[in-house]
Amino acid sequence: MMKILVVDDELDVKDLFLQRFRREIRNAEFQLAFANSGEEALKYLAGHQSEVILILSDINMPGMSGFELLRHIRTDFQAPPSPVVMMITAYGDPDSQQQAVELGANDFLTKPLDFTVLKQKLHDLA
Amino acid sequence: MNTSSPEGIGTILLAAGAFQFARRFLDLPTRLPGWEPFFKRIWVIFGVLLGLSALFSIDLSNGWVALAMSLVFVFMLWQLKHFQPSRTVILAVAPFLLLWVVGSYLEHYAPKFYQANEGFFDSSIGFSAIWLGTFLVIANRQKKALVKIEQERAIEAEQRRIIEAKKQELEYLVAERTAKITLQKEELEQTLIELKATQAQLIQSEKMASLGELTAGIAHEIQNPLNFVNNFSEVSIELIDELAEEQAKPERDPELEAELLTDLKQNLQKINHHGGRASSIVKGMLQHSRAGAGQREPTDVNALCEEYLRLAYHGLRAKDKSFNAIFSTELDPSLGLISLVPQDVSRVLLNLFTNAFYAVQQRQKQEKTHGYQPTVIVSTRCANSEAVITVADNGTGIAEDVQQKIFQPFFTTKPTGEGTGLGLSLAYEIITKGHGGTLEVESKAGEGSKFIVTLPG
Known part of the structure; x- marks a missing residue:
């Protein structure tokens, strides 16, 4: 089972993901966790060390941005297995993409999310 | 003889x-x-x-x-x-x-x-x-x-x-001067008319400029609810398919069916909510760009602050992708509804928020160390039956000699072409003349600024 942490400041993202992945959750393929900010995500990660395999994070959030979260993940949670991080942004500009890759992101997705593509990527990882 | x-x-x-x-x-x-x-x-x-x-x-x-x-x-x-x-x-x-x-x-x-x-x-x-x-x-x-x-x-x-000659000379001079003065007066009147027209145009262009600042924020703000509308409706179709599948089964699971129906209802509520969110943003944008005097109406100042803070943030964020700031609100729920012209006050708020984010962005560029946290805090409170809105930032701050000029028309510290220099002067006019309130600034260069709006309740 793959544990996924979704980080987004929009609260409805939780319901959306739960419904989008309802079959996978029911079949116990995925386990989803949610955080509404970078700070919350770090707190969660600190409490669930090495459990989370994949992190899906929005870049553009008030307070700690997705990039900062990524920097923290890559510096503070180096104990293997290091999680796969996919960055999500509304601004699909090459600069952000390059910055995400430089900071150690594994993938870069743009909003609106194409869940078919996302599911495929997750299945490939699993 | x-x-x-x-x-x-x-x-x-x-x-x-x-x-x-x-x-x-x-x-x-x-x-x-x-x-x-x-x-x-x-x-x-x-x-x-x-x-x-x-x-x-x-x-x-x-x-x-x-x-x-x-x-x-x-x-x-x-x-x-x-x-x-x-x-x-x-x-x-x-x-x-x-x-x-x-x-x-x-x-x-x-x-x-x-x-x-x-x-x-x-x-x-x-x-x-x-x-x-x-x-x-x-x-x-x-x-x-x-x-x-x-x-x-x-x-x-x-x-x-x-x-007599002197008198005539004087009379001639007086006539000459009078003619000159009359001409100047007419020229001045003409100039005044032109200035008034230019001022009206400038105010309109300032509205458009702030609309430009808004556009990116608005695009972002509309895109998010639209994504939800699209996603939840897609998911709902899936749910209906699943429900139909379940109903076609000889052994139906009523618990699952009930759960699916609950989810469906929840999704439709979310679609409705996010659709409303998008249309209220569009409505706000239309209000913002509308020319002419608006009507006072009872307005939720806290909601206005929250909405425009997000718009201002995303507006700047869209221009400078590397920019990030902590912004938070400390809103007093006892404030209630205040009678004001929403599009005017929202323009003031947008201007103050944009300025605050600009100030922290400028300081972030100057600071080489990672220790600096760009922060903008908006708070509201009720004091002496007046609504007080405070916009505080820890940006570059304003030097004392500049503080005196910031409410003057055409004063700007931004590079040529970036600011009209009308934002704060219009804000000042809207708050003081339009609403009988006050707009004050407290600032220290290098430490940050605080703008305080007071609106009579």
Whole structure:
């Protein structure tokens, strides 16, 4: 089972993901966790060390941005297995993409999310 | 034969002398110009007279010449009867001439009687000479007095003429100036009209500029709810398919069906919610760009703050992708609804928020260390039945000498082309004139700024 942490400041993202992945959750393929900010995500990660395999994070959030979260993940949670991080942004500009890759992101997705593509990527990882 | 007797020549010389004296004394060339030809030829005339007397053996002292000369002389002076010295001269010479004429006649035609009374005549002539001298002195004084008066009059007239000329000059100057001033006034009025039109245009362009700042934020803010609308509707289709599948099964799971229906209802609620969110953003944008005076309406200031804080943040975020800031709100729920013009106050809020984010962004660029956390905090509270909105940032701050100018129109610290310099001056006008509130600034260069809006409840 793959544990996924979704980080987004929009609260409805939780319901959306739960419904989008309802079959996978029911079949116990995925386990989803949610955080509404970078700070919350770090707190969660600190409490669930090495459990989370994949992190899906929005870049553009008030307070700690997705990039900062990524920097923290890559510096503070180096104990293997290091999680796969996919960055999500509304601004699909090459600069952000390059910055995400430089900071150690594994993938870069743009909003609106194409869940078919996302599911495929997750299945490939699993 | 007494041709050219000494008395006759004396008579002529006396007459000539008297005429010359009168001419000079009474200034006859100017007063009686008609007599001048006679004066010019006086010696010729008297010469001819002497010649004729010699030729025809006429004694010129027989009284007739004296009488003629006297009459001519008095007639001449009588021409100037309006000239006081002339009258005095007549008075002066009258006894002498009378004695002279009478004496001449008597001497000539009644020599015995004359000789018998010569003493009386001589003394009479003497008295008349004294009389003549006295009155000539008086005439001279009168003449001098008259000359003086005339001079004074002339001076007065000259002064009057100068004053008149000055007056005319002044009147001309005044007319000229008045024309100039009128022209300038008309030009100024025209300029004022143009300025007012330009001001209206500028205010509109400032609205458009702030709309431009909003656009990116709005795009972001609309995209998010639209994504949810799309996603939740897609998921709902899946749920309906699943529900249909479940219903087609011979052994239906009523629990699952109920769960699916609950989810469906929840999704539709979310679609409705996010659709409303998008349309309220569009409505706000339309309100923001609308020209003209808006109506006051009871408004939730807290919601307005929250909405525009997000718009301002995402607006700047869209321009500078590397930018990130902590922004939070400390909103007083007891504030309630405040009567205000929403599009005007939202413009003020947007301007204050954009400025705050700009300030922290500028400081972030300057700070080399990672320790700096760009922070913008918006708080509301109710104080003395007034709504107080505070926008605090820890950005670059505003130097004291600049603080005085920030509410002036066209003042901007931004590079040319980036700011209109109208944002804060319009904000100030909207808050103070439009709503009777206050807009104040507290700031320290290098530490941050705090803008405080007070709106009467």
